[in-house]
Amino acid sequence: MSDNRLIWLNGNIVPVNEATINVLSPTSQFGANVFEGIRCYWDEEEQQLYSFKLEEHYKRLKNSMKMFRMEDKYTIDELKKGLIDIVLANNYREDIAVRQTVFIDGFGSWMSKGPISMFIAPIAKSRSDIEKKTGMKCCISSWERISDRNLSPKVKVGANYINSRMAQMEALENGYDSAILLNNQGKISEGPGSCLFIVRDGKLITPPVTASILESITRDTIIELAKNEMEIEVIEREIDRTELYICDEVFLCGSAMEIGAVSNVDGIVVSNGEIGSITKKIHETYMKTVTGKLGNYRKWLTPIYV
Ligand SMILES: Cc1ncc(COP(=O)(O)O)c(C=O)c1O
Structure with a gap:
């Protein structure tokens, strides 16, 4: 399926091989693009595909465009309609991930504001099953996380992913599964494409949005679910590197990863090395939420087939 996919490009629906861009465009030359990674989950019983937190993704996309000084070209309804149209055109009846990217097209330079183009690319991606997973081995990266004073992590811009x-490359080359980055204050920030939580004495702790992190939609979801559905206290505060060595549980989270347990940091086993009970419970509650099984949170879902 993935090779024959259809892509939405500037209002046209085209085969992936025909969805081409100018090699000289600022997006191609300098990573001048802002994007969202959005999940949609298939409900076999209802024969329906539900996208998760579309409004929140589009709000963040528009914020990225504003911070990146792009013309505010698309309304939320246009952004949403493009996603629905391309998913329908591909007739997906399975879990998918959608990349929606607004980019600087044309023949300009790294400082061009336009012309603005957009593509929307869905791909099959099944949901995770924590029972089949083992925890990741992570290192604290020797690379510092970008900061709001150089490349803001709040802007979901392609160029940020060089950091x-x-x-990630360093972690893999050194035999780890992934990395956790410190910010310019030497405190824990986030993973290469995910936010971080730890558990200490039954409480969930996560770095604040000012700790050089992306304002993650999954992080917000987990904070709300933990407080309102699971009666777990959530604390947003700075985290020291060594707390990762002595805490009870560590996990990373994001739209793509969902919940990913970390069982080892810098070669030090987290607790007994098994996936912890709170991580499992959060994974279960999160998956119920994104698949519409928790009534209170169906407001976060948008049906694609109407
Ligand atoms: C650097 C970074 N942090 C965190 C996240 C998680 O964000 P979200 O939960 O909105 O997917 C991502 C996901 O793309 C990311 O790239």
Whole structure:
């Protein structure tokens, strides 16, 4: 399916091989693009595909465009309609991930504001099953997370992922599964493409949005679910590197990863090395939420087939 996919490009629906861009465009030359990674989950019983937190993704996309000084070209309804149209055109009846990217097209330079183009690319991606997973082995990266004073992590711009790339490549080359980055204050920030939580004495702790992190939609979802559905206290505060060595549980989270347990940091086993009970419970509650099994949160779902 993936090779024959259809892609939405500037209002046209085209085969993936025909969805081409100008090699000289600022997006191609300088990573001048902002994007969202959005999940949609298939409900076999209802024969329906539900996208998760579309409004929140489009709000963040528009914020990225504003911070990146792009013309505010698309309304939320247009952004949403493009996604629905391309998913329908591909007739997906399975879990998918959608990349929606607004980019600087044309023949300009790294400082061009336009012309603005957009593509929307869905691909099959099944949901995770924590029972089949083992925890990841992570290192604290020797690369520092970008900060709001150089490349803001709040802007979901393609160029920011060079920082993630350096950290992830180093981790893999050194035999780890992934990396956790420190910010310019030497405190824990996030993973290369995910936010981080730890558990200490039954409480969930996560770095604040000012700790050089992306304002993650999954992080917000987990905070709300933990407080309202699971009666777990959530604390947003700075986290020291060594807390990862002595805490009870560590996990990373994001739209793509969902919940990913971390069982080892810098070669030090987290607790007994098994996936912890709170991580499992959060995974279960999160998956119920994104698949519409928790009534209170169906407001976060948008049906695609109407
Ligand atoms: C650097 C970074 N942090 C965190 C996240 C998680 O964000 P979200 O939960 O909105 O997917 C992502 C996901 O793309 C990311 O790239």
